[in-house]
Amino acid sequence: MRCPNCKSKDIGKIGTSQYYCWGCFIELTITDGQLHLHQVEVDGSLSSLDDLFAEEERNIDL
Structure with missing residues (x-):
């Protein structure tokens, strides 16, 4: 699996x-x-990044 954001395989x-x-x-679920996709905020909460993709x-594919 590759990260859709940075294309890294380091997941x-x-x-x-x-x-x-x-x-x-970023966190992927x-x-x-x-x-x-979610960005982990400083307080530990998650902000959705789905609207960027x-x-x-x-x-x-499963």
């Missing part, structure tokens, strides 16, 4: 269907064959 698994990109420091870019 680690942090939970069930949850991954973290060490290249650009897979739900129903689609990636959901086309739906086709976020689709994955």
